[in-house]
Amino acid sequence: MSLIAETLPHIAGGLSVAVLLGSTSWAARRIRARRTAPATPPAAVPDTTGGADTTPAHPPVPATRDATAAVRTYTFLGTLTAGGRPVRRATTRPAGSVTTLTIDGHTQNFQLTDIPLGDNTFAAEPLD
Known part of the structure; x- marks a missing residue:
């Protein structure tokens, strides 16, 4: 005991x-x-399009986007700028979204993914 x-x-x-x-x-x-919001604003992403027209075919709809969404930079696989570098774009769209990229008059659809690449960007895979 x-x-x-x-x-x-x-x-x-x-x-x-x-x-x-x-x-x-x-x-x-x-x-x-x-x-949810970062203490400091994210650093500006340098323009790596090399003169490519990366204007989306459809305008963004800011009213339906989450204001606290994180900004991600995507590398568009299979595309190159005039300088020979991959096309990159920063966006707050979630993974799984489809975006359109126009280069030299050709439009191509890409799906944004959660796949991280070695250069601290995420992959945008071509659909067409």
Whole structure:
């Protein structure tokens, strides 16, 4: 009986510490998840189109977009600028969206993906 009486305070203390650490960790994750806007505005993405006309065929619809959406830069696979570099575009559209790219008078549809590339951009795969 004395063994149980001597170890009970240690067990209770250990459980109290575990509950305290768990609740602190949960609260910290919840606070981080609520922060949707970055503390500093994102850096401007340099124009890497090399003179290519990247105007979308249809105008964007800002009223339906989420104001807190993150800006992602996409590399359009299979396209090159006049300088021989891949065409890139920054957008807040979610992955799975279809966008149109016009280069030298040719229009091509691309699907934005969640596939990260080695240059810190995401892949935009051609559909046509």
